[in-house]
Amino acid sequence: MLESVKQSIKTNTRKLYIESYGCAMNFSDSEIIASIMGEHGFETAQDAAEADVIFLNTCAIRDNAEQRIRERLKHLRGNKKRNKHLIIGVLGCMAERLKEKLLEEEQLVDVVAGPDSYRDLPALVAEVDDGGRAMNVLLSREETYGDVNPVRLNSNGVNAFISIMRGCDNMCSFCVVPFTRGRERSRDPESIVKEAQNLQYQGYKEIILLGQNVDSYLWFGGGPKKEFKRLSVEEQDRSIDFADLLKLTALSVPGMRIRYSTSHPRDISEKVVLMMAQYKNICNYIHLPVQSGNSRVLEAMNRNYTREYYMDKLRMIRRILPDCGISCDIIAGFSTETETEHQDTLSLMEWSQFEFCYMYKYSERPGTPAAKKLPDTIQESVKGRRLQEIIDLQNQISRNKHSAMIGKTAIVLIESKSKKSDADWMGRNEQNNVTVFPCGDYKKGDFVEVLIEKSTTTTLIGKAIGYASL
Numbered sequence: 001m002l003e004s005v006k007q008s009i010k011t012n013t014r015k016l017y018i019e020s021y022g023c024a025m026n027f028s029d030s031e032i033i034a035s036i037m038g039e040h041g042f043e044t045a046q047d048a049a050e051a052d053v054i055f056l057n058t059c060a061i062r063d064n065a066e067q068r069i070r071e072r073l074k075h076l077r078g079n080k081k082r083n084k085h086l087i088i089g090v091l092g093c094m095a096e097r098l099k100e101k102l103l104e105e106e107q108l109v110d111v112v113a114g115p116d117s118y119r120d121l122p123a124l125v126a127e128v129d130d131g132g133r134a135m136n137v138l139l140s141r142e143e144t145y146g147d148v149n150p151v152r153l154n155s156n157g158v159n160a161f162i163s164i165m166r167g168c169d170n171m172c173s174f175c176v177v178p179f180t181r182g183r184e185r186s187r188d189p190e191s192i193v194k195e196a197q198n199l200q201y202q203g204y205k206e207i208i209l210l211g212q213n214v215d216s217y218l219w220f221g222g223g224p225k226k227e228f229k230r231l232s233v234e235e236q237d238r239s240i241d242f243a244d245l246l247k248l249t250a251l252s253v254p255g256m257r258i259r260y261s262t263s264h265p266r267d268i269s270e271k272v273v274l275m276m277a278q279y280k281n282i283c284n285y286i287h288l289p290v291q292s293g294n295s296r297v298l299e300a301m302n303r304n305y306t307r308e309y310y311m312d313k314l315r316m317i318r319r320i321l322p323d324c325g326i327s328c329d330i331i332a333g334f335s336t337e338t339e340t341e342h343q344d345t346l347s348l349m350e351w352s353q354f355e356f357c358y359m360y361k362y363s364e365r366p367g368t369p370a371a372k373k374l375p376d377t378i379q380e381s382v383k384g385r386r387l388q389e390i391i392d393l394q395n396q397i398s399r400n401k402h403s404a405m406i407g408k409t410a411i412v413l414i415e416s417k418s419k420k421s422d423a424d425w426m427g428r429n430e431q432n433n434v435t436v437f438p439c440g441d442y443k444k445g446d447f448v449e450v451l452i453e454k455s456t457t458t459t460l461i462g463k464a465i466g467y468a469s470l
């Protein structure tokens with residue numbers, strides 16, 4: 001690029017502030033957005049008050065996620081009053097779900113952009129500069145942003161997300177994601193490996209491969225997703241599935257920890273688990289959401305597996321990887337769930353002994369199959385009580401599992417200072433348990449062997465006994 005052109009971009013730099021909500025994929029998208037905007041002279045700011053453009057990268061998964069954004073927008077009215085040139089954009093899943101309604105309902109919003117239209121953001125902002133309001137909510141069957149080199153935001157310099165696919169082709173009846181993120185498509189493995197190596201070169205120690213259903217990752221040369229059996233013989237020969245991708249990544253970044261999320265109980269294969277056993281740098285940890293412990297409810301949720309099938313998958317994982325950490329997502333009070341069916345969720349949790357659980361009250365999302373066919377009839381108070389029972393049980397399980405670690409050692413990757421004290425490090429063991437210990441001479445990014453001496457519901461507490469390798 002000509003020096004003078006570079007200079008003019010520099011002097012024209014405007015400040016962009018991005019706030020992210022929702023899942024890891026959304027946080028990862030914000031890093032793609034920062035990169036695309038960076039190419040057009042926008043520098044990311046740490047503070048909303050100094051920004052020329054504020055983007056809220058939003059989530060629509062439950063009603064309360066959207067209410068939070070509405071509150072945030074109310075608050076931003078003050079910013080807009082103070083700076084009438086301020087541009088406010090609503091991006092991500094809520095933007096995709098509400099489309100032009102968002103422009104009608106929220107007068108201060110200038111830009112609405114869905115998850116597949118981020119390359120268009122600089123043009124959308126330019127439209128606003130010209131005095132308009134702008135929207136792009138087109139979903140794509142091919143966009144993976146594979147060539148975009150993400151700008152790491154709020155990074156601890158130790159772990160980073162890598163998006164390996166986009167969208168979701170499952171139709172879980174409660175879920176808005178297929179509507180907000182469109183059809184599933186996999187990203188070119190070469191660009192994934194390159195991104196991982198680049199992170200390793202910059203000193204990162206752990207990568208987290210992201211997709212809504214990583215087990216259905218399938219690369220055969222690009223374009224919209226096709227079932228393996230529908231591929232031509234050549235496409236089948238050169239195709240790369242999730243297990244192959246794990247191997248490729250594990251070999252490309254030795255010494256770096258690899259995690260991934262999210263697995264689907266129906267699709268996780270023995271091939272993937274065997275690959276985890278074979279490569280030491282793939283963490284023995286799987287996030288395997290069950291949602292409910294009752295087969296009738298699972299059918300109503302359109303999850304495509306039964307309670308027994310889920311239990312068989314856990315048996316398979318634990319046979320191959322006896323010390324694998326397993327975490328879960330659970331929904332309390334899905335439409336039509338009876339008291340006995342709720343009890344089945346509790347008994348499955350007891351049997352499964354999850355390391356950790358994300359637990360939610362069912363929230364009906366407009367337009368989803370459940371909203372159309374299974375009206376939400378469970379009273380809020382009942383949902384609340386069921387959720388509390390689920391939380392209490394999981395806390396008890398986590399407490400017991402953590403205290404069973406006392407006297408044992410764990411290999412911990414140091415991520416940051418502990419929230420409670422600057423004298424302590426915080427890191428995670430392979431099973432993703434948060435571990436805290438006095439800093440000593442160790443530094444961020446070190447792998448350390450820690451002797452566990454105490455524990456709480458959420459944390460292992462101990463002392464470092466030496467450096468460790470993976």
Ligand code: SAH
Pocket residue numbers: 061062174175176177211212213262263264289291329330331360361362363364365
């Ligand atoms: N792709 C992942 C989940 C993505 S959404 C999977 O299939 O497991 C993250 C979690 O939000 C889900 O696992 C589910 O537990 C929860 N969730 C999704 N829709 C919900 C709704 N309508 N109400 C309450 N919780 C919901």
Ligand code: SF4
Pocket residue numbers: 168169170171172175176177178212213264
């Ligand atoms: Fe939603 Fe189901 Fe897809 Fe997960 S797998 S994103 S719960 S539709």
Ligand code: F3S
Pocket residue numbers: 021022023024025026058059060061092093176177180181
């Ligand atoms: Fe993630 Fe929320 Fe969208 S959970 S995919 S940001 S609806």
